[in-house]
Amino acid sequence: MGPEGSSPGGSLAARLVRGRASDVSSRRWNWWVNTVAASALLREEPRRRILRWAGIDVQAERLGPACYFHTSQISIGENAFINRGCHFENLALVEIGAGAVLSMFVVVATSHHEISGPDYRAGRWHSEPVRIGAGAWLGVRVTVLGGVTIGAGSVVAAGAVVAEDIAPNGLYAGVPARRIRDLPE
Secondary structure (H helix, E strand, C coil), rough: CCCHHHCCCCCCCHHHHHHHHHHHHHHHHEEEHHHHHCCCCHHHHHHHHHHHCCCCCCCHHHHCCCCCCCCCCCCCEEEEEECCCCCCCCCCCCCEECCCEECCCCCCCCEEEEEEECCCCEEEEEEECEECCCCEEEHHHHHCECCCCCCCCCCEECCCECCCHHHHHHHHCCCCEEEECCCCC
């Protein structure tokens, strides 16, 4: 840092103004997406318009209220149904295939920490994309972790935690989710 607070990124004042501008922009995006569009008072068409304006790729027509989007890195396919209260911590891309159904309060978390030493177990942080195949159905309060692909036509039972890839056309349940049986193709 040189005289008058200058640095390669510009003066301290200039960096603070840029930081505030991006903060304001981020807060504005968050307010439109996670307050206005999430309102139960809003019908689905205006909700879709706001989400599209915010850069979210929404092809689906049925989007419930009270959903949370961390970023715009998500695509929701045609005829998909996102029920109320779903939470997308989408720091990496989340792809939801055509006709997929996410029941109430599904959580998709794309980031996690590696396990570290005994003094601070939450080690190095990173994020990985999530893909939910066409026609898949995730039950109430399913949690999907980063780096997972859920195969087309699969069903994940309520409360399951999906920590590994799921093959197409299977019924999965449990913590962690395991294949219970095959489903017809």
